[in-house]
Amino acid sequence: MPWNSRKLNDGRTIPEIAFGTWTLGNGQDPIDYVDNALDAGFSHLDTAQAYGNEKEVGIALRESGLAREDVFITTKFSGRDGLSIEQSIRNSLDNLGVKYVDLYLIHHPRLAQPDIPSAWAVMEKIQAEGLAKSIGVSNFEISDLTTLLASAKVKPAANQILLHPYVNVRQAPLVAFCKANDIVVEAYSALTPLTRQRGGPVDKPVNAIAARLDASPDQVLLAWARAKGAVLVTMSSKKERVEGYLKAGDIELTSDDVRDIDVAGALGVRLSARTVLRRVAGLTVLTTAAFGVCTYLGVEIF
């Protein structure tokens, strides 16, 4: 089963795998790796105002010789340079050298100013004017989506979120909410067990499945995120890896494979210092309250 397209709630389609362009300035020229990706067969590019590379993405697109309608382009409003959402999309279109983008996202809920309903109304106007064929959000939680949906005329077509085995437990309710509301989930950083969280419990099942299927661990992790119902946003500056990502569309995991990765992912959950502090504080408040109640009732604890 190769990578296909998914239907969006506005009737359009989105290719199931995107080539991302956020590189934290690793010194390589984005034109080169976007060229590589388009050459290899990617037909979906993901950029953002914040990535500062829309011009290079546009150059690579023109260099590829591909027709505009054959490449799905996503960019995002990242609240840069004090520009409004409307000014930002026009700026992005200029940078990219295109008349429209296929998907325009609000990069983060805190960028939805002055509030989510007003920002979303501007997104709806942008879509009505044809500057973006589809509109969506990124990094929105259930509460943000609930606020948005309460006044939206157009539902977000997609929510681009962090999704990998170590955040699966935390993100599962959001993924289910998006599914129930017909919002496509786009997963970024699905390869985290191979990059930022190497050496964790997910390695064991991923390596075993990779060996059984004669695949690479990155291909197995992409297949895992796909099994969760997500469109993938990944990247590499290495041509062989880029080609491997595209071949991962042929990998089918069994439900046992997915479960084994889920279980290992749950074991490797990392709590942020803030969460640990919150939990300790919560426990302290609870214990103090319990002691207080017991003292008030005259119950002996020890």
Ligand SMILES: NC(=O)C1=CN([C@@H]2O[C@H](COP(=O)(O)OP(=O)(O)OC[C@H]3O[C@@H](n4cnc5c(N)ncnc54)[C@H](O)[C@@H]3O)[C@@H](O)[C@H]2O)C=CC1
């Ligand atoms: N909306 C948002 O807030 C965000 C969106 N994104 C989008 O998602 C894209 C992908 O994000 P990433 O975190 O880079 O995704 P990712 O988790 O797919 O990682 C890609 C990285 O994994 C490395 N890799 C692949 N196979 C490997 C292996 N076997 N061993 C070691 N390393 C391996 C690649 O070289 C590449 O640097 C970004 O370029 C951007 O477009 C990323 C972060 C946030």
Ligand SMILES: O=CCc1c[nH]c2ccccc12
């Ligand atoms: O998209 C990846 C991470 C990132 C870089 N700049 C911003 C701005 C707002 C949200 C996320 C990001």
